[in-house]
Amino acid sequence: MSLQQFMNEAISPWMKEEGPDSDIVMSSRIRLARNFEQVAFPIIAEPDNLENILTFIEKEFNHQSFKSYQDLEFLKMDDIKPIEKRVLVEKHLISPHLAEKSKQGGVLISNSEQVSIMVNEEDHIRVQLYFPGFQLDQALDQAFEIDDWLEEKINFAFDEDKGYLTSCPTNVGTGLRASVMMHLPALALTQKISRMIPAINQLGLVVRGIYGEGSEALGNIFQISNQVTLGRSEKDIIQDLESVVQKLVEQERKARQLLSEETALQLEDRIFRSYGILEHSRIIESKETAKCLSDVRLGIDMGYIKHVSKTILNELMILTQPGFLQQYAKKALSPQDRDVLRASLVRERLNLEN
Amino acid sequence: MECQECHERPATLHFTKVINGDKTEIHVCEHCAKEKGYVSYEEEAYSLHDLLSGLFNFDSVSLNEQKKNSFVTDQGLKCEKCGLTYQEFTHLGKFGCAECYHTFSERLNPIFRRVHSGNTRHDGKIPKRIGTDIHQRKELHILKDKLQQLIKAEEFEQAAQIRDQIKSLERSINQTGKGEG
Numbered sequence: 003m004s005l006q007q008f009m010n011e012a013i014s015p016w017m018k019e020e021g022p023d024s025d026i027v028m029s030s031r032i033r034l035a036r037n038f039e040q041v042a043f044p045i046i047a048e049p050d051n052l053e054n055i056l057t058f059i060e061k062e063f064n065h066q067s068f069k070s071y072q073d074l075e076f077l078k079m080d081d082i083k084p085i086e087k088r089v090l091v092e093k094h095l096i097s098p099h100l101a102e103k104s105k106q107g108g109v110l111i112s113n114s115e116q117v118s119i120m121v122n123e124e125d126h127i128r129v130q131l132y133f134p135g136f137q138l139d140q141a142l143d144q145a146f147e148i149d150d151w152l153e154e155k156i157n158f159a160f161d162e163d164k165g166y167l168t169s170c171p172t173n174v175g176t177g178l179r180a181s182v183m184m185h186l187p188a189l190a191l192t193q194k195i196s197r198m199i200p201a202i203n204q205l206g207l208v209v210r211g212i213y214g215e216g217s218e219a220l221g222n223i224f225q226i227s228n229q230v231t232l233g234r235s236e237k238d239i240i241q242d243l244e245s246v247v248q249k250l251v252e253q254e255r256k257a258r259q260l261l262s263e264e265t266a267l268q269l270e271d272r273i274f275r276s277y278g279i280l281e282h283s284r285i286i287e288s289k290e291t292a293k294c295l296s297d298v299r300l301g302i303d304m305g306y307i308k309h310v311s312k313t314i315l316n317e318l319m320i321l322t323q324p325g326f327l328q329q330y331a332k333k334a335l336s337p338q339d340r341d342v343l344r345a346s347l348v349r350e351r352l353n354l355e356n
Numbered sequence: 357m358e359c360q361e362c363h364e365r366p367a368t369l370h371f372t373k374v375i376n377g378d379k380t381e382i383h384v385c386e387h388c389a390k391e392k393g394y395v396s397y398e399e400e401a402y403s404l405h406d407l408l409s410g411l412f413n414f415d416s417v418s419l420n421e422q423k424k425n426s427f428v429t430d431q432g433l434k435c436e437k438c439g440l441t442y443q444e445f446t447h448l449g450k451f452g453c454a455e456c457y458h459t460f461s462e463r464l465n466p467i468f469r470r471v472h473s474g475n476t477r478h479d480g481k482i483p484k485r486i487g488t489d490i491h492q493r494k495e496l497h498i499l500k501d502k503l504q505q506l507i508k509a510e511e512f513e514q515a516a517q518i519r520d521q522i523k524s525l526e527r528s529i530n531q532t533g534k535g536e537g
């Protein structure tokens with residue numbers, strides 16, 4: 003398979019579109035947690051009952067379409083290979099929990115890969131919806147419509163006082179986790195982000211890296227999401243998140259402006275060094291790849307690099323994950339072999355631009 | 357012990373993985389754990405560990421006191437529907453079924469308050485199928501609050517209007533209630 007073909011399959015169609023503020027906000031996501039009223043939660047339920055849920059979902063929703071979400075395809079976790087699961091995880095279409103821990107797990111995925119509905123994860127149903135750029139309102143509206151559509155067929159566990167009942171007390175009420183993925187290289191470079199995070203936490207929002215361990219955010223990609231799900235309406239939750247994201251976007255733009263005024267040459271040097279590494283290295287670890295990709299993307303956004311497409315950061319962050327590399331090689335690879343393949347894949351991808 | 361994946365860095369993470377019923381010991385460094393996908397990089401990971409482990413063990417002294425005092429009742433608290441005991445719930449940090457919320461209800465509000473910035477009552481989307489009734493009751497709640505405020509502010513003319521609205525809303529709630537029963 004050519005790289006071009008492989009990438010076309012690897013990158014979700016919705017990711018190729020550009021959304022509002024997409025120089026900084028990579029994507030917006032809404033997740034709703036729901037459960038069947040009469041069945042115990044997956045953590046404790048009898049396998050037969052979970053199997054019944056899977057069968058029901060397959061029967062009612064496989065190959066169905068809802069609005070612009072065409073042809074939901076049902077996949078049973080037991081029917082797909084571990085490497086395929088890994089790829090779905092790296093595309094954020096399923097969670098590691100569903101891939102590794104769930105029994106009788108399944109997923110419905112729309113053909114645009116904008117919607118994925120996980121079955122028998124920690125909750126019976128988890129609806130996920132992605133939008134490119136900064137579009138939380140739209141994502142929430144559509145998630146509500148999908149929720150109503152599911153409700154035509156399913157009685158969800160709901161309590162007047164506590165709202166939608168979920169397996170974990172951290173999700174009860176709205177069952178909503180709204181999150182925004184942001185590229186914040188200038189705030190990271192100037193170390194402003196580490197000072198902003200505690201303040202953001204105070205507002206009941208969580209900031210974390212999507213790639214990388216602990217407090218480290220590989221590729222300067224941060225995810226901001228709500229923590230509180232009970233006692234606040236979905237609209238209020240989203241508004242809080244939006245106002246913080248708006249602030250971060252402003253601050254990031256300001257920091258970029260400042261960098262280009264005060265340390266222009268250092269910035270340009272850093273960007274082109276990283277570009278050089280990506281273009282020429284023969285062995286590269288994921289951490290270095292992420293750092294260089296972040297620099298290159300910043301270089302594109304700030305006009306230093308002109309002929310490379312913006313989506314390169316999103317694309318290569320996903321494509322250079324272990325699962326995808328092994329899918330591309332069609333075999334298991336040692337970490338050393340992966341570093342070699344990663345370097346060659348990045349070089350080839352950059353060549354496609356020239 | 358060195359990491360079994362890279363044989364370079366020391367193994368700092370040790371655990372057992374069960375694959376098709378076979379147990380395998382795994383000793384890896386953090387780097388390889390991440391690369392091999394042993395470490396979950398899911399968003400939820402933060403909340404469960406940080407929040408819940410701290411949540412149930414807050415104030416270990418008073419919790420022990422509490423345990424001594426309520427030992428008998430603790431033992432007895434068990435969800436009829438799924439069989440989960442309250443103790444298991446605090447250990448897992450997860451409910452077993454929807455009914456658990458009612459079974460353990462008396463003990464839950466402190467937990468919800470801690471996780472959800474002091475909140476204990478849902479304020480958001482309502483399923484359509486049971487929605488109308490709840491919507492009306494919610495509106496009633498709001499109107500009654502408003503009535504109190506108006507009376508306090510001595511806005512009696514407006515208060516009378518609100519009172520009429522409350523009456524008609526109560527009538528319609530009663531009617532739907534009868535219809536269902």
Ligand SMILES: [Zn+2]
Nearest residue numbers: 359362385388
């Ligand atoms: Zn290692």
Ligand SMILES: [Zn+2]
Nearest residue numbers: 435438453456
């Ligand atoms: Zn229960």
